[in-house]
Amino acid sequence: MMKKQKRYFLTEEQIPTQWYNIQADMTNKPLPPLNPATKEPLKPEDLYPVFCEECSRQELDQENAWIDIPEEVRDLYAYYRSTPLVRAYGLEKALGTPAHIYFKNESVSPVGSHKLNSAIAQAYYCKKEGVTNVTTETGAGQWGTALSYAAKVFGLEAAVYQVKISYEQKPYRRSIMQTYGAQVTPSPSMSTRAGKDILTREPNNQGSLGTAISEAVELAKTTPNCKYTLGSVMNHVTLHQTIIGLEAEKQMEMAGEYPDIVIGCFGGGSNFGGIAFPFMRHNIKDGKTTRFIAAEPASCPKLTRGKFHYDFGDVAGYTPLLPMYTLGHDFMPANIHAGGLRYHGAGVIVSQLLKDKLMEAVDIKQLETFEAGVLFAKAEGIIPAPESSHAIAAAIREAKKCTETGEEKVILFNLSGHGLIDMTAYDNYLAGNLQNYDVPEELIEKNIDKVKGLV
Numbered sequence: 177m178m179k180k181q182k183r184y185f186l187t188e189e190q191i192p193t194q195w196y197n198i199q200a201d202m203t204n205k206p207l208p209p210l211n212p213a214t215k216e217p218l219k220p221e222d223l224y225p226v227f228c229e230e231c232s233r234q235e236l237d238q239e240n241a242w243i244d245i246p247e248e249v250r251d252l253y254a255y256y257r258s259t260p261l262v263r264a265y266g267l268e269k270a271l272g273t274p275a276h277i278y279f280k281n282e283s284v285s286p287v288g289s290h291k292l293n294s295a296i297a298q299a300y301y302c303k304k305e306g307v308t309n310v311t312t313e314t315g316a317g318q319w320g321t322a323l324s325y326a327a328k329v330f331g332l333e334a335a336v337y338q339v340k341i342s343y344e345q346k347p348y349r350r351s352i353m354q355t356y357g358a359q360v361t362p363s364p365s366m367s368t369r370a371g372k373d374i375l376t377r378e379p380n381n382q383g384s385l386g387t388a389i390s391e392a393v394e395l396a397k398t399t400p401n402c403k404y405t406l407g408s409v410m411n412h413v414t415l416h417q418t419i420i421g422l423e424a425e426k427q428m429e430m431a432g433e434y435p436d437i438v439i440g441c442f443g444g445g446s447n448f449g450g451i452a453f454p455f456m457r458h459n460i461k462d463g464k465t466t467r468f469i470a471a472e473p474a475s476c477p478k479l480t481r482g483k484f485h486y487d488f489g490d491v492a493g494y495t496p497l498l499p500m501y502t503l504g505h506d507f508m509p510a511n512i513h514a515g516g517l518r519y520h521g522a523g524v525i526v527s528q529l530l531k532d533k534l535m536e537a538v539d540i541k542q543l544e545t546f547e548a549g550v551l552f553a554k555a556e557g558i559i560p561a562p563e564s565s566h567a568i569a570a571a572i573r574e575a576k577k578c579t580e581t582g583e584e585k586v587i588l589f590n591l592s593g594h595g596l597i598d599m600t601a602y603d604n605y606l607a608g609n610l611q612n613y614d615v616p617e618e619l620i621e622k623n624i625d626k627v628k629g630l631v
């Protein structure tokens with residue numbers, strides 16, 4: 177009998193040479209981002225003061241379906257790519273399902289998540305354009321970690337504003353960023369006008385993504401040759417992440433299968449879009465009927481319970497107005513939520529695709545999320561990031577349906593990262609300290625009401 181193959185790899189030469197820009201193939205293009213002051217559609221030049229120029233152009237490119245991956249970026253991708261496509265035999269057995277479950281293992285990147293795929297690209301373009309310093313905000317630290325390493329590789333200085341409470345309570349990602357040579361500042365800090373203002377009003381402010389974004393954007397705007405970078409939500413970030421799905425497409429072919437269902441967890445949409453869009457192009461162009469499922473936490477349900485409306489991309493109100501599914505930019509998930517994916521809105525491409533029913537969304541409660549993560553760890557050996565466990569939980573739901581119907585569906589999900597630096601969340605789950613939480617409808621309505629006046 178032929179040995180059952182567990183993992184599929186590409187050679188370095190087979191790593192894709194272009195990213196896929198789904199905007200070019202969409203029948204209904206995303207609506208344009210708007211300048212909040214004038215309400216005029218933005219042009220790439222409007223983004224130059226904050227983002228590097230190439231990323232600004234990629235952000236608004238609705239024409240070119242394929243964008244060349246620069247050779248320097250491909251060289252660095254080769255440090256950890258291709259990532260393995262894995263047949264989850266262990267999970268299939270644990271579930272007793274006839275479904276064929278595959279996952280793309282992005283946790284093998286040096287920083288432990290998919291975020292490096294875009295950090296390398298952004299740092300490269302910055303370097304090429306003569307930028308010397310990059311800055312960003314980070315909560316738990318996954319994006320800050322990826323950017324710190326990518327900046328170092330290209331000889332850029334990285335300044336990361338980390339939400340103060342995370343800086344103090346989750347020290348290991350801070351240590352990792354510092355090991356890569358980044359300057360990590362707990363936010364709010366006295367190093368910016370925005371930070372000083374907050375601390376003068378409230379000396380014990382523990383920080384939030386909003387305070388950290390305000391500080392990072394201010395630094396970028398006031399420092400020569402310094403650009404701001406983002407690890408999710410923006411179209412150019414998702415573009416860079418399509419390397420995941422493009423590799424997976426080739427690897428699924430090696431396995432002799434094509435997915436009936438593709439699943440990704442959903443924060444701002446970059447890892448979901450990264451695995452989904454390359455397969456979605458075959459739905460749009462070649463009549464395939466794959467289902468695409470974004471899995472979000474029930475405690476931050478922008479896709480399943482949010483409204484499609486223009487809103488700010490950040491809590492501080494610095495970004496352009498973006499047409500997206502949103503819970504309102506003031507929305508903050510409850511403190512008992514431990515699974516990440518806390519962002520209030522969805523990227524504009526995914527928002528349009530959901531509106532046009534080219535994809536679906538499900539919300540997952542936190543106990544089901546951690547139960548799925550623990551089951552996966554026992555069955556496959558990898559401790560998943562709590563974020564990724566939302567995708568695992570959605571895959572398990574679909575696999576269980578197959579157990580009932582006897583169908584051998586092919587399910588592919590993205591394992592966006594490992595959870596080895598998130599063990600506090602697992603500790604809380606194992607100790608029985610986590611509960612489910614449903615966001616009250618009034619809270620969502622109240623936050624969305626505030627957004628309605630923006631445009």
Ligand SMILES: *Cc1c(COP(=O)(O)O)cnc(C)c1O
Pocket residue numbers: 289290291318319407408409441442443444445446447448517561563564592593594
């Ligand atoms: C940041 C992160 C996410 C969420 O971001 P997306 O842009 O929605 O992908 C998911 N998983 C991991 C491991 C992350 O670090």
